[in-house]
Amino acid sequence: MDDQKQYARLFNEFDSQTLVILGVILASTVLLIIASQRGLSWLANRLHGQVRFRVFALVPLTRLLILITALAIAVPIVIEPSLRNMVTLLGALGLAIGFALKDYVSSLIAGVVSAVELPYRPGDWVKIEDTYGEVKHVGMRTVEILTPDDDLVAVPHLKLWDSAIYNANNGGTSLQCVASFYLHPEHEAGWVRTALRDVALTSAYLKFDKPIIVVAEEKPWGTHYRIRAFPVDPRQQFLFITDLTVRGKQVLSAAGVTPALLPPDAALDSREAAHQ
């Protein structure tokens, strides 16, 4: 009987008014989260440059703040927030999490960490394991990434603990692009280097306050050139690489520079190198 009384004291008495208040808190929290997420995403999608990324970064932070506020209001209504009660409650929660919901709760906690540490935020271009694309939404449990092939991939925040997160622009507008050219070894390397630099300099997408670097690397089958440059907006990266590739090929072809014909094993090597 005493135990029952103690448990009854752990939770406050619920009457209809309390239930209505809890319902209102829950509904307001959900509505506020939806409104803030959609409103901020709508606004950010209409902005450009650094401001866009700042607004996007507010999306998970706002949700976290709303959730903490809702919990701070709701918990004292449900339980008496004494030390003994909290220890009992947290102990029970710990057991449940430890046995049944470990991964789920781990993702939720990683979601909170991601909102604070910002390893990715909406608008960033990230690579997590084999998935590369633009972060569209940072949810409580997962991060949604839109790949260039238009697939929306939901990656659990859990990956934060043990996977490398490659962030290509890290909340900024600078994202380096690489256009590769594989040339036959018989050519004038100095001229090719200047020509490829001019190809980048004459691209309409080029961001001028970042360097243009032409890297040449000798391979058994020929020479591998890479133009490393930055587009004005990270969203232009594929158009930028295409522009560099198309015009680069035109210039090289007009000058009689022939492409290398790669043996199959060299092709595999070069694919790996291109990803580096």
Place this chain on the structure above:
Amino acid sequence: MAQRSTKSAFSPWEVVALELFKTPEQTQASQWRRSWRTATTWIVGKEASERQAKQESELRKLPEVALSHWVPPIDWAPASHAFGKVTEDNTDAPLVLFISPPHGGHGAVVSRWAQQQGVNCIPPPTLKELTEGCLEWVEHCSHQRQWAIPTLERHFLRHTQGLQGVRELLERALSGRLGQGVIGCDSWTYAYLQHAVGLEGVPVVTLQALEGEQLAYYFAQLADSSVYPTVYSSRTGQSILADASNDTADSERSYKELQRLAAHCRGHLGIAWHYWRERLREPADNGDKGRPRQRSQEKSQGKSQGKSQGKSQGKSQGKSKELWLLDALAEAELALDTGDVPTLLLHALLIHGGLEDQALQYVLPFSNHEALNARLALARQGILNCHQGRWQVDPLSYSGVRQLLESRRYLVDPL
């Protein structure tokens, strides 16, 4: 602003080194105002976005004859004269660059200077020569003690072949192999070539930006006749010009409306002149209706302003003509969500100081059809106009376009 003693102190023809160029006061505020206006126009509509003391419907455009009398074309001769003095100070430099923003008169200034000095001007290459990387036109500069290029933007193309000629020219000129050269260049072209070719160490000069007070004196002296009509602002209802017959500056007088215009135009006379010409109106009922309303508004103005304005107004009472200047900011505006294609087109046009339709395909990364479509849409919005077969950003849209490109982190000019 510091008090100045004579009218000559308000001369708009001060040629300064690029590092000394300073945009007018309130330029940043003007940019914020423009952003705010775009946002409010988007939310509440164009009509309700800002109240006007005089509605546009009560005014009408001036006939062409009156415009050519009250707003004659800018005479760039004084600028050319001031530039001549700068070149005399730089006789040891193999190359001197005079830059100005679009519609800023660098071509006229350098042409006139070359004419005065008897210096040969190098004609621009054709589009075909540019796309083939032809260097023959560079040879025209050889074997001459002095030569001039009034509009360098017509001597290059943002294209792998189109850069070869200008690169060769600048390399030869900077090494001193071509005698002494004077180049007039669009400020956007200069910004681009600085990255693409490199222009470090070349003396670069430009016209200093004008403040509102200088504009007030310039416009007051613009007409051929000695008495200029009183010009009121349609936004505030106040008289906005300086008293040109008064030889001393009136320190109590403020030129808020023209300071606003100067800030909006970043102090560039060429662009301010276009605003003045395009936004000048006369009352639709020959001026009797608007005046009492304006006078009652002026009565309520502060004492310090009223005192100085009273002087000029007393003189203007004898004049039969009154003109109104429409709000400078109410020009063709670019939408906040302007897409990539029109943005890239506008940037390309600014970098080249305008382009013919045939040249668009060489400088833009999309098909000719897409480029022409975008060009047509922008022309219909009044953002582009055609001058001598070249499409260029309209002077009244220039400030908005520049701000858009800057906000999206495209390369912009240094002026």
